[in-house]
Amino acid sequence: MLTIDSLSFAYRGRHSRKVLDRFSLTLEPGNICGLLGPNGAGKSTLFYLTAGLLTPASGSIDYNGFTPRRRDTAFMSDIFLVPEEIALPSMTLRKFVAVNSPFYPRWSAKAMNRYLDMFELTPDIHFDHLSMGQRKKAFMSFALACNTGLVLMDEPANGIDIPGKSAFRRAVVESMTDDRTIIISTHQVHDIDRIIDHVVVMDNERVRLNAPISEIASRLKFGFTTDNAQAQSALVSVPVPGGFNIIEPYGDCDTETEVDLETLFLLTRNNPELINRLFNK
Amino acid sequence: MNNFIITFRKYLADNRKQLILWLALALGGIIFLGAVHAFFRVDNDTSQGIYMVFAPLLMCCFASVTFTNMKRPAGRIAELTLPTTTFNRFAVRWVMAIPATLLLFIAGAWLTELLRMTLWPVFNDTTCPGSLDIFLFTEKTSAITVYFLFLLLTLSFFFFGAIAWPRLSFLKSAIVQWAISTIIGVISVTSIFLFFKDHHIGPLSGNDIDFELYSTLSITFLSVLIVGLWIMAWLRVRESEVTDHLL
Numbered sequence: 001m002l003t004i005d006s007l008s009f010a011y012r013g014r015h016s017r018k019v020l021d022r023f024s025l026t027l028e029p030g031n032i033c034g035l036l037g038p039n040g041a042g043k044s045t046l047f048y049l050t051a052g053l054l055t056p057a058s059g060s061i062d063y064n065g066f067t068p069r070r071r072d073t074a075f076m077s078d079i080f081l082v083p084e085e086i087a088l089p090s091m092t093l094r095k096f097v098a099v100n101s102p103f104y105p106r107w108s109a110k111a112m113n114r115y116l117d118m119f120e121l122t123p124d125i126h127f128d129h130l131s132m133g134q135r136k137k138a139f140m141s142f143a144l145a146c147n148t149g150l151v152l153m154d155e156p157a158n159g160i161d162i163p164g165k166s167a168f169r170r171a172v173v174e175s176m177t178d179d180r181t182i183i184i185s186t187h188q189v190h191d192i193d194r195i196i197d198h199v200v201v202m203d204n205e206r207v208r209l210n211a212p213i214s215e216i217a218s219r220l221k222f223g224f225t226t227d228n229a230q231a232q233s234a235l236v237s238v239p240v241p242g243g244f245n246i247i248e249p250y251g252d253c254d255t256e257t258e259v260d261l262e263t264l265f266l267l268t269r270n271n272p273e274l275i276n277r278l279f280n281k
Numbered sequence: 282m283n284n285f286i287i288t289f290r291k292y293l294a295d296n297r298k299q300l301i302l303w304l305a306l307a308l309g310g311i312i313f314l315g316a317v318h319a320f321f322r323v324d325n326d327t328s329q330g331i332y333m334v335f336a337p338l339l340m341c342c343f344a345s346v347t348f349t350n351m352k353r354p355a356g357r358i359a360e361l362t363l364p365t366t367t368f369n370r371f372a373v374r375w376v377m378a379i380p381a382t383l384l385l386f387i388a389g390a391w392l393t394e395l396l397r398m399t400l401w402p403v404f405n406d407t408t409c410p411g412s413l414d415i416f417l418f419t420e421k422t423s424a425i426t427v428y429f430l431f432l433l434l435t436l437s438f439f440f441f442g443a444i445a446w447p448r449l450s451f452l453k454s455a456i457v458q459w460a461i462s463t464i465i466g467v468i469s470v471t472s473i474f475l476f477f478k479d480h481h482i483g484p485l486s487g488n489d490i491d492f493e494l495y496s497t498l499s500i501t502f503l504s505v506l507i508v509g510l511w512i513m514a515w516l517r518v519r520e521s522e523v524t525d526h527l528l
Contacts, residue, residue: 053361071522073284076364087355089295099294102287103364 002027002050002150002181007059009042009049019045021205022059027198029149030178031212034192035185036265037202043185044084046202047152051081063150077104080148084155086139093138094123104146111175112145118167118174133159140168144175151175151182157191169195189261199261201268201275208268211279213259219278220264221248222257235274236267285372288365292373295350303343310339311389315396320404325394325411332393333416336386337432344378344439345451352447361522371518375511378440383433390415423496430503437510444517 007023010016019042027033037043048054050061052068052075061068066075089096093116101107116123119137127135136159143151157165172182173195183200184192199216201209220235225244231237234246245263268275293300314335318328350356360370394415401409416425435458442454 048358051362053358071367073364073366076362079362081358081362083355083358085355087350087353087359090298091294095294099287099291100363103284103291 031198033198034196082153106147115141319400341439347374441514
């Protein structure tokens with residue numbers, strides 16, 4: 001379980017401002033969590049803090065009894081960070097796996113081959129001959145095959161082609177186990193909206209929404225309308241070609257609708273009080 | 282598998298191309314020096330002296346790039362998210378930059394001399410005088426010890442510089458070392474003139490008590506400095522791992 005309690009952090013420098021301020025979050029294992037937030041909200045910083053790369057100004061992070069900033073080897077081998085920009089050495093994927101997999105006790109060669117198949121890659125590819133998207137696919141295959149308890153993915157689908165995005169979703173879902181947590185930070189909400197079962201929205205240094213998708217679907221009704229009046233009476237409406245994407249209060253007789261992350265994100269920003277009332281008791 | 286061994290294996294694999302390049306440079310230098318010295322009939326002492334001035338330059342360059350992958354955020358993240366201890370990450374680089382480089386230095390000196398002697402008859406129609414031996418430029422054991430300690434100190438300083446100044450570390454280390462050496466030199470010379478007018482300090486006469494005292498003091502002082510630099514480098518690595526900024 002990942003527990004973040006009153007975490008505050010600011011990058012040093014002349015124009016330093018708080019990136020996270022008394023930020024608290026608890027995530028149970030067995031979830032694929034979507035981390036959403038505007039640019040500069042601190043999503044990557046949160047990942048770096050969770051991975052033990054930065055020291056919090058105050059507050060604490062606890063992952064299964066480990067304090068990330070102490071950087072215990074046992075902790076490091078149970079967490080995998082896939083950063084937005086990946087640095088890969090000049091070697092084949094096979095060699096990369098040979099020298100890196102011994103660090104991860106639960107690494108699975110079988111799973112690696114399965115993910116590589118999904119991404120249509122082979123172990124003999126050389127990183128120097130790959131595009132950015134292909135390098136990312138190879139690295140993500142390795143990350144998921146390490147079977148770490150916590151996987152942090154920062155904009156994982158950036159630079160990946162359309163078949164690759166679909167393969168990415170399949171790989172993430174297939175890699176899930178009851179004792180694993182995968183957190184995906186992205187602005188491309190459509191890349192993850194079908195696979196996540198929990199959503200966290202960050203804004204202004206805090207958590208604005210932290211709820212399972214099932215709970216959101218049971219409290220808000222997502223839809224599309226061409227009716228201007230209905231759009232205006234909705235909790236939030238987003239003009240799209242041909243009409244509006246809307247969110248309305250969930251009625252007793254309504255059937256659950258599919259959560260539209262983009263519209264939900266806008267509602268969270270426009271009406272934080274309502275979100276707070278509905279989800280953050 | 283032992284965490285140090287797998288960290289070492291990973292370092293060698295990740296830096297394979299650069300290590301091959303450094304070895305090729307070293308080998309090229311050895312062949313060049315061996316051939317040139319044979320061609321110009323350079324004697325053993327001079328040949329070894331030239332080697333002992335130029336080889337350390339390459340060694341210092343190598344020592345100053347041991348942490349080069351830490352100077353960009355992506356490389357730093359890749360390095361710091363690796364499940365290994367800070368000490369292992371430091372120790373692997375220390376082994377490569379200090380003992381391995383010193384061994385290569387000694388092997389290189391031997392190889393240069395072997396080449397000089399082998400190529401001598403090819404260029405000069407005469408056999409090379411003397412036998413195969415390295416570091417013959419002085420008969421004093423303590424003098425060669427002091428030389429090696431100076432070499433180790435320089436190397437250690439560039440290794441420390443690689444951690445302290447991830448960007449332009451060779452240049453910055455060279456400038457700082459030159460400045461420190463100048464200050465220490467000025468202070469030492471001034472002190473000698475002020476306080477030790479009646480004594481000669483240095484290898485002037487073999488059986489002199491001053492010489493033995495000087496050697497012992499130098500060896501002790503240099504050894505302490507070297508170990509101190511390694512400890513400082515280790516502390517700097519540990520301190521720089523988790524900070525309030527990524528670079």
